[in-house]
């Protein structure tokens with residue numbers, strides 16, 4: 119479904135190398151998790167998939183459902199059914215959650231959104247996520263706590279019905295109970311849409327106990343250095359990343 | 372006496388709502404304006420002023436205790452225009468809240484000059500202003516806030532921003548599939564449209 123082949127990525131401004139020979143292949147319905155230390159390029163990867171202008175791909179390519187998306191614009195990629203749940207969602211002043219989502223739905227489907235169903239659906243989502251009903255008519259993410267912003271991302275996901283979901287540190291900001299709840303909602307969505315694939319980015323294995331990954335990738339210094347199953351997550355949590363970096367260093371010598 | 376005087380013509384309808392001590396005005400202008408507002412004791416003015424490619428003068432006199440004025444000016448700018456605002460806090464505990472928002476569409480000049488005067492002995496005065504101009508092209512915009520404060524016991528704040536729409540924000544919106552032109556429209560509406568316009572008026576204002 120998503121194929122990333124030998125990607126090299128630098129920052130547009132000063133040419134800092136971030137992803138190096140990065141490859142990843144995710145099939146329909148699969149759940150993958152990437153774990154890696156701070157600053158290793160995880161969020162960068164998620165933004166590069168969406169063609170963020172701050173990054174430049176110098177080598178390699180990406181395809182989604184067989185279509186080359188390496189040079190596609192961000193909004194086109196969004197309309198193809200990819201969804202990015204951001205590590206730090208932004209506030210959009212003056213644009214209500216409801217207006218924002220209605221426009222997004224229209225852009226995606228090119229059909230005028232049936233107001234009755236829309237209101238019902240967004241209302242159900244808000245309730246499921248235990249968000250305050252008022253968020254619907256407030257500016258997107260304005261006045262929300264870190265955890266509530268994450269819930270607002272998932273609300274958007276529920277309405278936009280993506281085929282591919284990237285969760286960048288969903289667990290940061292959410293308390294234990296909320297994380298459990300939100301993961302349950304995501305699992306329900308995946309059950310209803312079994313072809314949907316997920317790429318999770320996380321530091322902790324806790325979220326992986328709620329959303330079970332088929333593959334866990336360890337990412338260090340801009341590339342995947344080890345792939346395994348759920349057990350790899352535990353190993354990483356026990357040992358940290360240092361071990362890997364050291365053995366890699368030794369291997370180089 | 373409580374009054375708003377419009378010395379030069381304002382185009383379009385002026386909606387006036389009165390509610391006890393509070394008066395709300397909603398209007399549009401498309402040629403240069405000269406506005407005088409005088410608020411007496413306990414009076415509250417709320418103004419929504421939509422300016423289409425125009426400038427002018429706004430003078431606000433807060434003449435009695437607890438008088439307050441909240442002025443929202445929203446403009447789409449095409450040619451060179453300047454808006455000059457003068458607020459005089461002439462009594463104690465008077466309040467001014469100013470929101471001047473502009474979208475500078477072409478490569479011309481848009482200036483907001485805002486002078487707020489708080490003389491000695493005017494204790495308890497609150498004066499806030501929040502001014503923003505978004506440049507679509509390489510227009511030159513100026514926000515010149517001047518606070519003349521002679522009294523210590525007052526609360527005065529100002530914030531201003533001049534620049535393009537934030538790229539990170541646009542990226543975030545694009546990931547949801549929104550096209551550039553839709554994003555601009557949504558952000559513009561968010562910046563400029565506050566209250567009192569019908570859907571039609573909104574569109575014609577944004578697209579002016």
Ligand SMILES: Nc1ncnc2c1ncn2[C@@H]1O[C@H](COP(=O)(O)OP(=O)(O)OP(=O)(O)O)[C@@H](O)[C@H]1O
Pocket residue numbers: 129131134136154155156157158159160161162163172205
């Ligand atoms: N636009 C940019 N310009 C310059 N440097 C950047 C830019 N974006 C990311 N970087 C740098 O690239 C590295 C990777 O950043 P990234 O945000 O992808 O890390 P991460 O793996 O998501 O870390 P964390 O776990 O802390 O979220 C960091 O050193 C960061 O400072």
Ligand SMILES: [Mg+2]
Pocket residue numbers: 160161162205286
């Ligand atoms: Mg990150």
